[in-house]
Amino acid sequence: MEVDTGTRGQNPLQWNQTTLLDFILLGFSDAPSLQGFLFGVFLIIYVIILMGNSLIIIITKIDPSLQTPMYFFLRNFSSLEICYVSVTVPRLLTDLCRQNRNISFLACATQMYFFLVLGATECFLLTAMAYDRYVAICNPLLYPLIMNSRLCIRLAAGCWVSGIPVHVGFTYQIFSLPFCGSNQLNHFFCDIPPVLKLTCGDTSLIELLIYVVAVLVVTIPFMLILGSYVKIIGSILNLPSATGRAKAFSTCSSHLIVVALFFGSGIMTYLRPNSSHSIGVDKFLSLFYTIVTPVFNPMIYCLRNKDVMVALRKFLLKRVVL
Template sequence: MPQRKGLENHTSGSGFILLGFSDHSSLQGLCFTVLLVIYLMVLTGNSLIALITVVDSSLHSPMYFFLRNLSFLEICYTSVTLPKMLVGFLLEDGRISFLGCAAQLYFLVLLGSIECLLLAVMAYDRYIAIREPLHYPLLMRRGLCIRLLVGSWVAVVPVQVGQTYWVFTLPFFASHDLHHFFCDVPPVLELACADTFWNQVMLYTIILVFAIFPFSLIVISYIKIIRTILKIPSVLGRHKAFSTCSSHLAVVMLFYGSATVVYLKQRSRDSVDTNKYLALSYTIVTPMFNPVIYSLRNKELP
């Protein structure tokens, strides 16, 4: 692959420079305040849901077990990117070390992939609860729930270790300006001065396995859920059945909507700004709204 004009082949160097907010330097104070408030809301809201579902014995069901783990994932997911962004505003310095960028990218894609699998498991849980309400405790016993959760981590961890290693063993151009708010696979690959074809193949294979396949399972689950709900004779019964899964459906649409555009849309210079702001949606906005969505749509949560 030919090198870009004026740039020399370079490997790790001193790291990368995140230029996500470089166009809004005059609004740094406002951006810092908004992001700090969002981060505090994410931490508070998701921590409260996790705490309530542990303390309240009436919420010790599979649905709330998965919701508690989703809240934990959201806290970790947001903590991968937001603290670094806040520090960058305070110090007016967007630099991130080579290893720091690799760690940020790894945990971002790791937690994102696990969340996709967890959302699919939660859809299956809602399907069983609506389709087989009498056998639900037996079919979704605690041992199975734990195995599904652990299996998600076991399946994702080694794959994302391999992808991160493969990305950061590439040679990079001397200019390490990353036009993004954080280190993610597509913008980092754009700085490589080697052929990234197989990296792209691996990226889209991982998206297929850990994002599109789980989403397909979610769609299938909801098709069956809707069919089951339509067979319920009473309007009140249909409304009650749908309300048990409406929160999850809203979170799925919010999370997958922006993430799909970012990862599957053909990247171009005109789409860089659009993609980086959409990335904020699924990494920051979605974790902030999840507790609100579940609290408003679920009468069992205070």
């Protein structure tokens, strides 16, 4: 719904300027015959994400062999993934079942805010996990001393809260822009690129701000992770035992795969020039980092981690016996 604020006697830009009361999330409405199929697919994926990450949280909490910093961060990461997908997927499932896909201006801003905050938290948490692997492999004798419970809690808390103040102002700046014409948001959630397409006037300042925030939240953590793994790989190659090298690579490879999937799609979305954004590509990339990557994370960490698999079997056997 729009309220026209233009009056005659003003310039054409002011005639078209509107005060938006809500947006219409078009989502996948361009494929009406696939609505039921997409609902089923996304529902199954959402259930897998919830169940897979919940299992990781439970077994890393109750299994004595998994009470280490690495699994402490993995437990935080799984909790984050549940929150992260719950910002977008329930709304997507609801929209696939109904004709009215309106989302209020405030609800859209709120969804964007939590999506950005949790996305930033994921970037920081993946960086903390890389630091944990760096200390474990490059300074194994000092690992218990450096990665003590106090530092782990502080790192995790810092990851969860660091993005909150930045994205309050950032989201406010985006939704303070004037919106003109259509209120149809050609996306399945309130992401930055499609919302900016509905704004009018000069957006150069907000685009600069997007790049600054993306560098702080995405690029710098990604470079820190790469730097950590350069040193980690160097240390692994110097290990005398082939078995030791294989085990070290195994513990790091899961994290590296998740980093590549998440940061790769995020960087392509937010650090591309605004002129190169296309609706189809943006939707595909958004599906990748909001749904596809989270559904693979539990599989990657479980299937490639023997300790987690052993703990999972013990947990499931106990439930079957009971």
